[in-house]
Amino acid sequence: MENFLNKLNKTNLQKKIPLILTLIFLFFVFIPLLRSSSFFFTVSYGKIAIVTRFGKIVRTAEPGLNFKIPFIEQPVFYSTQKLVYETSESPSQSLSDYRDNPVDSTTQDGQQVSIRYSVRFQIDPKKIIWVAENLGSESLIVERLVKTETRSVVRNVAREFKAQDLYTGDVFKFQEKLQKILAKKFAENGLILDEILIRQLKFSPDYVSAVEQKQIEKEKVKAEEYRAEQEKYIKEQKITRAEGEAKAQELLRQSIDPLVLQKMAIEKWDGRLPTYMGSQSVPFINIK
Numbered sequence: 001m002e003n004f005l006n007k008l009n010k011t012n013l014q015k016k017i018p019l020i021l022t023l024i025f026l027f028f029v030f031i032p033l034l035r036s037s038s039f040f041f042t043v044s045y046g047k048i049a050i051v052t053r054f055g056k057i058v059r060t061a062e063p064g065l066n067f068k069i070p071f072i073e074q075p076v077f078y079s080t081q082k083l084v085y086e087t088s089e090s091p092s093q094s095l096s097d098y099r100d101n102p103v104d105s106t107t108q109d110g111q112q113v114s115i116r117y118s119v120r121f122q123i124d125p126k127k128i129i130w131v132a133e134n135l136g137s138e139s140l141i142v143e144r145l146v147k148t149e150t151r152s153v154v155r156n157v158a159r160e161f162k163a164q165d166l167y168t169g170d171v172f173k174f175q176e177k178l179q180k181i182l183a184k185k186f187a188e189n190g191l192i193l194d195e196i197l198i199r200q201l202k203f204s205p206d207y208v209s210a211v212e213q214k215q216i217e218k219e220k221v222k223a224e225e226y227r228a229e230q231e232k233y234i235k236e237q238k239i240t241r242a243e244g245e246a247k248a249q250e251l252l253r254q255s256i257d258p259l260v261l262q263k264m265a266i267e268k269w270d271g272r273l274p275t276y277m278g279s280q281s282v283p284f285i286n287i288k
Helices: 002-035 126-135 136-156 163-167 171-188 205-255 258-268
Strands: 040-043 045-055 057-059 066-067 073-079 083-087 098-100 103-106 112-123 191-203
Touching: 040 045, 040 073, 045 083, 045 126, 045 136, 066 205, 073 112, 073 126, 073 136, 083 136, 103 136, 112 126, 112 136, 112 171, 112 258, 136 171, 136 191, 163 171, 171 191
Parallel strands: 083 098
Antiparallel strands: 040 066, 045 057, 045 073, 083 112, 103 112, 112 191
8 A cells, every 4th residue: 555655656746747847947937027128118207108019009108117018019109308300501410309401492582591490399198199100100200290391381481581571580470470380280290389490591692792782882871861960960050050149249239338339449449549540530539
């Protein structure tokens, strides 16, 4: 009986060895997997993620630690912070999130103009699934919407303004119109337009030279007009002064008695008589 039990236990142990080995294998394989990123992923602040399962969007993931099914689900990250798309002559030196070359256009009166601008925007977190399904990844959003729409609208709206108006400071009206049009287009596509800023409008050297020369001539005309006004004012002053002095003399003459005048003359006389005298009597002495 004892031998039979020993044989039975030995047989059961032999049958359990594969199971034990399997459990040990699974322990050493799955524990690292559980501890690895295959089951978890982190969403940083200022970002949001959509989780796809075999290519289909199944949910969104907020900032923090999130769970996913290994090898089946994948997160795709989007920034919810404000991003900047900028056009400049040296895109490689720009510190913006997305960089591009300037937009070339013409004004209403046919002048060539190169436009440099910045667009500050963000993805609406509430519409992230729609944005992902219709526009794609963050870089595709910029390429398909931000870049395409802003460059087209900037080019077309510039044609509504005269070069003189844009060159001499009507940029704010230009900028306000762009803001109004683009804000609507962005909102329709799940983006929030914060602001579009016109950084520089660059015209051809010939046009700039012509405008500067025209301004110089205008300043010369203003200077001549100013000098003419000054001379007119000085002349009027002299006339007014002369008229005032003449009037004063007339009033003085009418108000002073002849005897007083004779007395004043005697006071100023040095006592010498003229060398030659005509029929006149001695000065100031009226003999009667």
